[in-house]
Amino acid sequence: MQTITDCDMEEDDRITMLEPRFRSISLQALRPSARRQIAMHMDKELTTINVDNGMLCDWRGLAEIVGFSNLEISKMERTGKPTEELLYEWETNSNCDSTLGHLWSCLQQLDRKDVLSDSKSYVERDAQTFIDQQERLKNDYCPLQEPTISSTTVPANRDHLCDETRYLTIHDSENPDNPIIYDAFVCYNPDAEGKDGYFVQQCIKQLEHKHGLKLCIPIRDCLAGGAKYMMDAELIKARCRRMVIVISHEFLLSQDCDFQVKFAQSLAPDIGRCGKRLIPVLLEDRLKIPDILRHVTICDYTKPDLMEWFWDRLASSIRAPLDPEQELSFVPRKIPEPESLPDSISINNQDETSASPSQSLITSLLGKCTETRLTLE
Structure with a gap:
């Protein structure tokens, strides 16, 4: 009969144990390949129940341990990819401990050593990449202000009293x-x-x-x-x-x-x-x-x-x-006054007897006009 020795248990713990320096890393460090590797195991719904805590040993039990309600678990199930949806909701929930260490602890509570051993390399790879990125950003950080300049040389009250217009x-x-x-x-x-x-x-x-x-x-x-x-x-x-x-x-x-x-x-x-x-x-x-x-x-x-x-x-x-005062002004042109009529009008080189009927009529009318003007004067 085969028995499990202490050495075998220590070997299993060594294979499934997550390095301590990765335990505080956020779940956001997990890339799609690691998430899919975990989901391949946890998406399969199992009927077995863990004897220690009474939880289902699939993604539903993991969601219960994290603290999601039955309604939230039902919504995850309708997505068709419940484990990946669970990880997303978990990492965006500020009320939950969304670290790799907590994920590892929950999987250990469900006794899912298969998930721990198969996904360990993926998780540790992503955690190390996340640490390297954070270190690179820290080294590339450029301060917003030159450290040698303590404050502006402009007096403090100058800007407050300034007329913005x-x-x-x-x-x-x-x-x-x-x-x-x-x-x-x-x-x-x-x-x-x-x-x-x-x-x-x-x-x-x-x-x-x-x-x-x-x-x-x-x-x-x-x-x-x-x-x-x-x-x-x-x-x-x-x-x-x-x-x-x-x-x-x-x-x-x-x-x-x-x-x-x-x-x-x-x-x-x-x-x-x-x-x-x-x-x-x-x-x-x-x-x-x-x-x-x-x-x-x-x-x-x-x-x-x-x-x-x-x-x-x-x-x-x-x-x-x-400005209307600056615009060109047009001076109205004066209309010349009519010349005064002569006192008498004579037809040169012609006498009254030789004048034509039309000329006689004109002479008669002009004479009457002259008499009328003299009378008014």
């Missing part, structure tokens, strides 16, 4: 006492790909480099870290003479563009002044123009035959004065 653009941070007044604020959707960004690049090339205008392009000129809508509103209101609105499909989907246009329109609600401040540019065909811009003259960028005049027209529209 003075520091809106990159130029303001370098020269806050001499802010730039921009010729136009470019309203477009910077998240759009393709035509919108290309058109803004052309604006920089044609309007700034060629025509000498200064454009405010938020994604290029504005400082980061400020309140976006506050910065846009302050720039549109106090720092930009006009607004160039790039109308495209992406523009119509942008909430930022909608705010910018409506705010600019609110500064000059009547159609005349609004039309002078807002300069829409149509970038795509067959777009529904917003109602707020329907009565404003549009620069059409969609027609190739208009490209010859497009940039000069747009530059002139931006450069035109907004």
Whole structure:
């Protein structure tokens, strides 16, 4: 009769024992191959019950030991891969001890030495990989602040007392006492790909480099870290003479563009002044123009035959004065007063006897007019 000796038990413990340095590693270290190896054994539902604790010796008993409820176990069963679902729920549950050491202890309570021996190499391999990754991340760690710098050289009360409206653009941070007044604020959707960004690049090339205008392009000129809508509103209101609105499909989907246009329109609600401040540019065909811009003259960028005049027209529209006192005034032309009638009109080289009937009639009428004027005088 074969008996189990103490040496055999020690050999089994050696084969199934997990190294102590791996016991505190999280279950998240297990990769798919190790999870599948454990599931190959535990997914098979068994009818045997462990005599020591009364638990089923499959994945259901493991879930009970961990502390999952019957409802949670039923949900795991419906997934078709109960053991893998159990490991996932286990490692994401903050109320459970989700370490490899606890997993090993639970399998030992179920007396599943087959699982321990067959999956040990997979588990220890993944645990070692996890430790190496953590060590590598620790060595590659870069501090957020240079350790030689203890604190900023800017006085502590300077930022708290700062007027944020003075520091809106990159130029303001370098020269806050001499802010730039921009010729136009470019309203477009910077998240759009393709035509919108290309058109803004052309604006920089044609309007700034060629025509000498200064454009405010938020994604290029504005400082980061400020309140976006506050910065846009302050720039549109106090720092930009006009607004160039790039109308495209992406523009119509942008909430930022909608705010910018409506705010600019609110500064000059009547159609005349609004039309002078807002300069829409149509970038795509067959777009529904917003109602707020329907009565404003549009620069059409969609027609190739208009490209010859497009940039000069747009530059002139931006450069035109907004102040009525600066606009050209037309002096009305004076209408000359009629010359005074002569006291008498004679027909030269003709006497009354030789005058024609029509000439006699004209002479008679003029004579009566003269007599009437003399009487009134």
